[in-house]
Amino acid sequence: MSSIIQPKSSEQASLGSQEYFGEQWKVYQKVLNNNYMGHGEIYCILHELLVSYFQKPFKMLDLGCGDASFTAQVLLDTNIVSYQGVDLSIPALEIAKQNMAIIQCDTTFTQGNFSELVSQLVQGQQDRFDAILMSFALHHLHLEQKDCFIGQLKSLLASGGIFILIDIVRQEEEDRESYIRRYLEGIQKHWSLLTPQEYSMVENHMLSSDFPETQQTLQEISQKYNFTRFECLYCDPQDTTQLLCFY
Numbered sequence: 001m002s003s004i005i006q007p008k009s010s011e012q013a014s015l016g017s018q019e020y021f022g023e024q025w026k027v028y029q030k031v032l033n034n035n036y037m038g039h040g041e042i043y044c045i046l047h048e049l050l051v052s053y054f055q056k057p058f059k060m061l062d063l064g065c066g067d068a069s070f071t072a073q074v075l076l077d078t079n080i081v082s083y084q085g086v087d088l089s090i091p092a093l094e095i096a097k098q099n100m101a102i103i104q105c106d107t108t109f110t111q112g113n114f115s116e117l118v119s120q121l122v123q124g125q126q127d128r129f130d131a132i133l134m135s136f137a138l139h140h141l142h143l144e145q146k147d148c149f150i151g152q153l154k155s156l157l158a159s160g161g162i163f164i165l166i167d168i169v170r171q172e173e174e175d176r177e178s179y180i181r182r183y184l185e186g187i188q189k190h191w192s193l194l195t196p197q198e199y200s201m202v203e204n205h206m207l208s209s210d211f212p213e214t215q216q217t218l219q220e221i222s223q224k225y226n227f228t229r230f231e232c233l234y235c236d237p238q239d240t241t242q243l244l245c246f247y
């Protein structure tokens with residue numbers, strides 16, 4: 001089984017991520033276990049996409065992979081030949097390694113900041129991926145960073161490759177504050193097993209770190225970098241989360 005690659009420049013980042021791995025990690029596991037963010041429905045569609053689109057062997061880069069628990073499940077019965085997971089958190093990558101052990105393919109786990117790692121891969125010019133997956137991680141970047149980042153991802157895709165983005169998405173005409181307020185109202189209504197303390201943690205995290213864009217903005221970025229097709233494969237009933245494909 002592959003070991004975790006930890007570039008020197010990222011040691012500092014891994015210390016910072018220990019905080020994420022502690023209490024926030026437990027809350028995130030509770031959210032996943034109760035399907036509060038819709039991973040069940042979204043990853044079902046992702047599985048159908050991977051099976052139907054990649055009828056030949058394909059390579060995947062998973063940015064902000066966390067413990068890869070859902071990714072490992074969707075990769076079952078697909079033609080995956082190589083998987084690279086990237087995350088700030090070493091403990092998460094250790095679990096990702098175990099979760100991915102059910103998949104017969106080459107695996108690499110890289111600890112570090114995905115922005116730095118993507119820049120390095122672009123400069124190296126060797127690696128190309130058929131699928132780049134980013135699930136609930138891009139929204140941490142600000143708009144200019146997202147724009148530049150997606151431009152770099154385009155150059156990492158092999159011909160015919162897809163950037164698959166699963167993320168929170170604002171409605172057109174909705175600003176960040178209104179989106180977060182609406183999302184938090186949904187949490188209060190539907191995430192019934194969260195304790196008040198856990199709710200506060202989610203709220204604080206969203207207020208400090210979540211910067212969703214509209215679908216229109218993401219589509220404009222796709223056009224700017226010459227993706228030939230942009231498609232929304234899933235939008236949740238609350239209109240907060242989407243699965244978007246950049247071809």
Ligand SMILES: C[S@@+](CC[C@H](N)C(=O)[O-])C[C@H]1O[C@@H](n2cnc3c(N)ncnc32)[C@H](O)[C@@H]1O
Pocket residue numbers: 017020063064065066067068070086087088089092112113114115134135136137140
């Ligand atoms: C909300 S979790 C999503 C995990 C998984 N992809 C999923 O959909 O369940 C976000 C993950 O992104 C990682 N992350 C956040 N910012 C990152 C960065 N700049 N570089 C690498 N990983 C990052 C976090 O450590 C965390 O594991």
